Amino acid sequence: MVGIETGLGAAVGEELTRRGLQVVGVGRPASGHTAAAEEHAGASVTGDLADPETAATATELAARQGDLSVLVVASLHPLDRAFVSQDDREWDLVLDSLLTSSRTFCRGVAPAMQAAAAAEMEPGPLARPAPRRIVLTVPATTATATAGGSASAAAGGAVVALTRTLARELGGYGIRVNAVRVGHLEDEGAAAMATPVREMAAATTALGRFGTVQEAAAVYGFLASEGADYITGAVVDVTGGLLGT
Numbered sequence: 226m227v228g229i230e231t232g233l234g235a236a237v238g239e240e241l242t243r244r245g246l247q248v249v250g251v252g253r254p255a256s257g258h259t260a261a262a263e264e265h266a267g268a269s270v271t272g273d274l275a276d277p278e279t280a281a282t283a284t285e286l287a288a289r290q291g292d293l294s295v296l297v298v299a300s301l302h303p304l305d306r307a308f309v310s311q312d313d314r315e316w317d318l319v320l321d322s323l324l325t326s327s328r329t330f331c332r333g334v335a336p337a338m339q340a341a342a343a344a345e346m347e348p349g350p351l352a353r354p355a356p357r358r359i360v361l362t363v364p365a366t367t368a369t370a371t372a373g374g375s376a377s378a379a380a381g382g383a384v385v386a387l388t389r390t391l392a393r394e395l396g397g398y399g400i401r402v403n404a405v406r407v408g409h410l411e412d413e414g415a416a417a418m419a420t421p422v423r424e425m426a427a428a429t430t431a432l433g434r435f436g437t438v439q440e441a442a443a444v445y446g447f448l449a450s451e452g453a454d455y456i457t458g459a460v461v462d463v464t465g466g467l468l469g470t
Contacts, residue, residue, distance in 0.1 A: 227251045227274060227283075227330050228300035228362075232412035236438035237299050240446040246295060249287040251279065251330075274300050274326035280333030288337060295449045296334045296359045300326045301407070303364075303414050305373040316376050323380035327361050327387060334359070335395060342398035354399035360448045361388050361404040365464050368406060385460055392458030401457040403448045408464030409435040431466025 226241060228234035230252030238248050250269040268286055272279030287293050302322030306315065342354035363381035366374035384404060392402040409415065409426050415435055418426070427434050441463045447453055448461065 227296070227298040227326060229269070231299065231301070233301070233362075233407070233410060233438045233441060234299045236442035237297055237445045240439075240442040241295070241297070241449060244446055244450060246449070247290045249283055249290065251283045273321075275321040275329055277329055277333065280330045283330075284333045284337060287334075292341065292355070293334060293337050294355070294357050296330060296338075297445055297449065298327045298330050298360070299362045299405075299445070301362060301364060301377075303377070306376075307373055308375040311376060319376035320380045323363070323377065324383045324387075327384050331359060331361075331387070331391060335391070335400070338400050339395070339398045342400065356451065356454050357398075357400045358449050358453070359391065359395075359400065359402045360445055361402070363388075363404050363406050363460065365406060365408040365467050367460075368462070368464075369467065388460065389458045396457055401448075401453065403453070403456060403458070404460045405441065405444055405448070406460050406462045406464060407441055408462075408467045410441055411435045411437050429467060430464065434465065436463060436465050 226234060226238045226248050229238045229248075229250035234250075234252065238250055241248050248268075251274065252269070252271055253274060254271045268290065270279060270283040270286060272282070284293065300322050302319050338357045342357065345354040346352045361384050363384045364374070364377045365371075366378040367381035367385055371378070388402055388404040391400075395402060409430065415423060423435070444461055444463050448456065
């Protein structure tokens with residue numbers, strides 16, 4: 226569970242635990258990760274989410290706990306700034322959080338999932354591997370033209386393309402790859418908004434409100450479950466009917 230230090234990540238970790246999975250939480254240092262991991266994960270790793278060493282450590286730890294059957298990456302870095310006003314560091318932070326972390330952990334986990342599936346298919350052509358699942362995260366800016374959202378739109382759009390490509394490449398190993406498109410949630414980002422800004426944001430949704438992290442986590446839990454066994458390459462909206470999606 227990558228991004229467990231956030232309100233969304235902690236809620237997803239709790240949902241996966243409720244569904245009977247042993248969760249290894251991965252989060253950034255000095256971010257409240259430790260408390261979240263202790264509450265919702267059986268084991269934890271801290272580090273740069275874009276660093277392959279962090280992914281390797283987490284993958285090894287998860288493999289020691291049993292079959293590595295699910296990877297969830299729920300790492301977001303909001304940035305509301307006009308394109309011409311962004312500096313390189315801000316742009317890189319968004320890309321690292323959204324795109325590079327997704328690529329890094331998929332690269333770390335997919336080979337282990339493929340190897341396990343290949344071993345299960347050894348008995349013969351009729352043998353089917355156990356279902357394994359990867360669930361990534363993209364922001365609502367991938368579906369709406371939002372001023373100030375160029376970095377997250379670009380990074381999230383790449384994650385959508387990655388999701389669909391990996392679904393094609395890994396499907397033969399029984400690995401389902403999907404993404405959740407997340408809109409306005411009652412999380413740490415919403416708590417920092419001024420009331421008029423929150424009200425304007427809520428008004429852009431068909432339901433007229435922000436979603437809860439628990440509502441979003443339920444969708445991650447579904448995509449990580451056997452109920453989603455015939456879903457792959459999909460991007461599921463959890464936006465409350467955000468206008469334009």
